[in-house]
Amino acid sequence: MIEEIRAQDLDPAAFIEAKVAEIRATVGEGSAINALSGGVDSSVVTMLGHRALGARLRTVFIDNGLMREGEPQRVVGIFRDLGVPVEIVDARREFFAALKEITDPEGKREAITQTFYRDVFGRIVRESGARYLLQGTILTDVDETVAGIKRQHNVFAQLGIDPQQAFGYQIIEPLLQLRKDGVRMVGKALGLPDEIAERIPFPGPALAARVIGEATPERIETVRRATAVVERMLAGTDAFQYLAILHQDRVTGMRDGRRDFGQQIEVRSWDSLDARTATPTRLSFDLLEALARTIIAEVPGVVSVTYNIAPKPPSTIEAV
């Protein structure tokens, strides 16, 4: 049973001091490794690990080709400014090869997870010689899976490390007692900029979750550009989360003065407290039309843009 530290009871400075000491004591003279995604959880773990271990922590950022525009460079740049070296691993080809011809959402999720753990990060861990693996698991993640030993067991299996032979490997999860709000407090206390500490949620399968149908490099590029427009133009709103979805259905449009089939982007912007229920943000039509015109102008092949007007439930935040 993990003892929760609630946000109102959290002393970030004391928490950081305790966790840094724990990591240092556990790793001793060994070395550790972790994967940074740019999300607040893995970012906080990277900072804690760096404070505890310095150069004995190796942090990798795996570019799966499914990130938002400029995201790998931006995240690595933020950590560089904080004095934390992060290594970018270009694994785009491996991810797109795994995603080829998969149209089913569960299949895409599975292909990404498998490629991440077993093929890419698993290989890096196995070849690194590091025996300590830092992970940004939070209490909410534990709630959603089986708890304790079984879960850690699964991590080894996912990494391609035979649990029978995993003797010597150890997983360190400094954020296990926190929920997202607590993690954000610790992140700020660690000096992470709001861009990271207050980052809006982003799905695990990244932009692959934002295309209906196959996640080809071309289709990911299309939704990446639309996402950039949506995030830029809705940054000033109070929305809880906003996103662009590339549909597979083709709709009629005019291209170069001729009738032609083009692609459709669906924009969703949610008002919500906790993502459990949500309603569409009541954006002005000036903004909605500007959004549509900008997406059509900046994203090749798109002739139609819609805005979600259904609440969650029965809708969900993401489309796939």
Added chain:
Amino acid sequence: MIEEIRAQDLDPAAFIEAKVAEIRATVGEGSAINALSGGVDSSVVTMLGHRALGARLRTVFIDNGLMREGEPQRVVGIFRDLGVPVEIVDARREFFAALKEITDPEGKREAITQTFYRDVFGRIVRESGARYLLQGTILTDVDETVAGIKRQHNVFAQLGIDPQQAFGYQIIEPLLQLRKDGVRMVGKALGLPDEIAERIPFPGPALAARVIGEATPERIETVRRATAVVERMLAGTDAFQYLAILHQDRVTGMRDGRRDFGQQIEVRSWDSLDARTATPTRLSFDLLEALARTIIAEVPGVVSVTYNIAPKPPSTIEAV
């Protein structure tokens, strides 16, 4: 060269008198036939033909299974109230058989046209013994096709009547000099209710043009129900045209408390003067959300509703 009668120069009463006399003179003691769709053009032709020929005009309403909720009965009822008998021909099976497994929009249009002219209406014309065919062609239709003889030639070919043997058949097109606004004026002068005279445009392929992908009876029923909600809830707006589109893409939703894939309806409502350019109607979010909730509640299988926010061009009024 057809001489246009512009709306501002049109005297509806004189026009009606002249056309009734023309039809009577042309048909003589023969009999005529026409197909009523419920659109303003074919409705006006039905009224003119009835005034000219009485019982010697046979008017058929072909139910292709692609009409809006209750439409065949409503149209026939309106004409019954006007004293004009209209015969409903149930051709739903023939149309759905022709549409089976066709997903391409052009293919669907072609299947519907072929089934209408060659299989259903062609057979009725050939079996009727009537040699005079009344058609609601207007000047805009002529602009959009090849003019004159060639066009009439094509009508015979479409009907399965060998143009070489078409001697004796004659097509009568009383509205050839008018455009839509003129036809509406004549319709009102003929006593047609606004529901017909001011009917919002509806695509030729009917609801088959409102589903992306295959037009099965089930999918047509889904978009029919969504269309009924949209037409009912947006009737009070000043919009030029409004419609519901059933997408083929499936999106995640919650059904009976579980994650499941459901269908998406796209609503379009257009502000426009002439359909050449158009912008989305700036509906209130109260109305948009009510629309989404009602569609989800009343249309089985739908978990998501979007609203079009792109202008025409590059979008088009209809989606396929």
